[in-house]
Amino acid sequence: MQEKFIEVKQLYKTFWNKKQAVGVLKGIDLEVEKGEIFGIVGFSGAGKSTLVRCINRLEEPDSGTVRIGDSLISSLGKNELNEQRRKIGMIFQQFNLFDSMTVAQNIAYPLKLTKTPKEETEARVDEMLELVGLREKKNAYPGELSGGQKQRVGIARALANRPDVLLSDEATSALDPQTTLSVLDLLKEINKKLGLTIILITHELEVIKYACHRMAVMESGKLLEQGTVKDIFESPKCETARNFISVYDRFRSDHWQEETE
Amino acid sequence: MSLYKYSFWEVLKHCFSAEVWERVLPAIGETMYMVAISSVFVLIFGILLGLVLVLTSKEGLMPCKPVNTVLGAVINCFRSLPQVIIIIVMLPVARALVGKSYGSNACIISLVASCVPLFARLVESSLLELDKGKIEAAKAMGSGNLRILFTIMVPETLPSLIRAFTNAVVIVISMTALAGSFGAGGIGYIAVTYGYTRYQHDLLFATILVLIVIVQAVQIVGDTISKLILKKRHLI
Numbered sequence A: 001m002q003e004k005f006i007e008v009k010q011l012y013k014t015f016w017n018k019k020q021a022v023g024v025l026k027g028i029d030l031e032v033e034k035g036e037i038f039g040i041v042g043f044s045g046a047g048k049s050t051l052v053r054c055i056n057r058l059e060e061p062d063s064g065t066v067r068i069g070d071s072l073i074s075s076l077g078k079n080e081l082n083e084q085r086r087k088i089g090m091i092f093q094q095f096n097l098f099d100s101m102t103v104a105q106n107i108a109y110p111l112k113l114t115k116t117p118k119e120e121t122e123a124r125v126d127e128m129l130e131l132v133g134l135r136e137k138k139n140a141y142p143g144e145l146s147g148g149q150k151q152r153v154g155i156a157r158a159l160a161n162r163p164d165v166l167l168s169d170e171a172t173s174a175l176d177p178q179t180t181l182s183v184l185d186l187l188k189e190i191n192k193k194l195g196l197t198i199i200l201i202t203h204e205l206e207v208i209k210y211a212c213h214r215m216a217v218m219e220s221g222k223l224l225e226q227g228t229v230k231d232i233f234e235s236p237k238c239e240t241a242r243n244f245i246s247v248y249d250r251f252r253s254d255h256w257q258e259e260t261e
Numbered sequence B: 001m002s003l004y005k006y007s008f009w010e011v012l013k014h015c016f017s018a019e020v021w022e023r024v025l026p027a028i029g030e031t032m033y034m035v036a037i038s039s040v041f042v043l044i045f046g047i048l049l050g051l052v053l054v055l056t057s058k059e060g061l062m063p064c065k066p067v068n069t070v071l072g073a074v075i076n077c078f079r080s081l082p083q084v085i086i087i088i089v090m091l092p093v094a095r096a097l098v099g100k101s102y103g104s105n106a107c108i109i110s111l112v113a114s115c116v117p118l119f120a121r122l123v124e125s126s127l128l129e130l131d132k133g134k135i136e137a138a139k140a141m142g143s144g145n146l147r148i149l150f151t152i153m154v155p156e157t158l159p160s161l162i163r164a165f166t167n168a169v170v171i172v173i174s175m176t177a178l179a180g181s182f183g184a185g186g187i188g189y190i191a192v193t194y195g196y197t198r199y200q201h202d203l204l205f206a207t208i209l210v211l212i213v214i215v216q217a218v219q220i221v222g223d224t225i226s227k228l229i230l231k232k233r234h235l236i
């Protein structure tokens, strides 16, 4: 049997809130193939963020394994982990750009970590700026950019080291619909162009429908259902998936508000 | 000139006279010396201790409860003492370190002892204001702890750190004046010996003017630098 590119097995994570255990991940099994955009959808508090954060170990899981390619992320030492993290890009809802650096310096930051030579760094920064369409903002500070532009810088920064994987935690949730579309288009483009594997967390089903090949539905720390986006949309098996789809449909129903008297 | 003999306006006019400034000018020099040296020490040790506090805190990059608790407790001890008491307590320490318990250098030691803990707390609160997301982003890129500290945490909070340092320097200045009455020399010494003991109120007025001008200047410089950085980053 062909091995999957990303493999999460029996992942458990419990937080302690005033001595009370809050089970956030309760045995997550997940497989993602190379080069696909994999969406994870779930209502607020389902544990989506915790799950991606366990993949690059921003959060330490209590038990379970995470493997990306040949590297068993969950058993790496500190230095090896930092080295692996350089091959895993991550983008965030709040962008998390460094305000003290220009756009170019932000994008160059991960390149410094890999001790990339100066000329190569410059070339790579230009290449990334070209990719995300922000060439004219090279020397701007994040404080001068719009949300959509900031997220593009975030993507450029995440991709600067040519990672194999991109983790996206609600990357479009703070953006307006039009900007959301353009950022998703960009993600789709780099997925095709660079063969990048993307794990895309969202609570918006339309984002998944627009951008993902396969998806999983998450609820209370468990993945209830996994499959191709088309299958799940056409025949959702779990209650949560049906719930999501019915909400999605209701937003799209052609029912007009009656005019008020 | 005493206020008991002359009118307020006469005393005020006289405080600009050459006679007064002959005494005050050297004192300004002494004060500046003490403030400058103390501020450098306060800057270095305050930043170091502040960074350690933040690093070792529970949510910090290298949580270490014993270090954090002990350091926090020591800082609180110093912070809970009034500055006069710190000066008195530090006198024997000063004698051990610089050979005498009076004079500018002895004064610097008590200034540092009293202002480092204060500035360390200011540094701590500046750094804690930093959005955790930025630290996470750097971590996710595979940046090590010390690198995050010096390439993200400090530069990102620089405007706030500068303001904190400005406040610390202002307190150093006021403490220098206080230490003056314990034989440290400088503006404070003039104010106490002439203004208080000998009723030479023209000299007292002059010292007040000098202190106000110095503190204003420090505050304006600090605020301006901090604002310029924020402007450059388009954050205001």
Ligand SMILES: Nc1ncnc2c1ncn2[C@@H]1O[C@H](COP(=O)(O)OP(=O)(O)OP(=O)(O)O)[C@@H](O)[C@H]1O
Binding pocket: A015, A016, A017, A022, A024, A042, A043, A044, A045, A046, A047, A048, A049, A050, A051, A203
């Ligand atoms: N550091 C933490 N300490 C304690 N509880 C936490 C912590 N992080 C997350 N939780 C809890 O874990 C649960 C899942 O959180 P998580 O952020 O993973 O959800 P999410 O699916 O990403 O939600 P959202 O859509 O709102 O981002 C929540 O109930 C949250 O309160």
Ligand SMILES: [Mg+2]
Binding pocket: A048, A049, A050, A169, A170
């Ligand atoms: Mg989340």
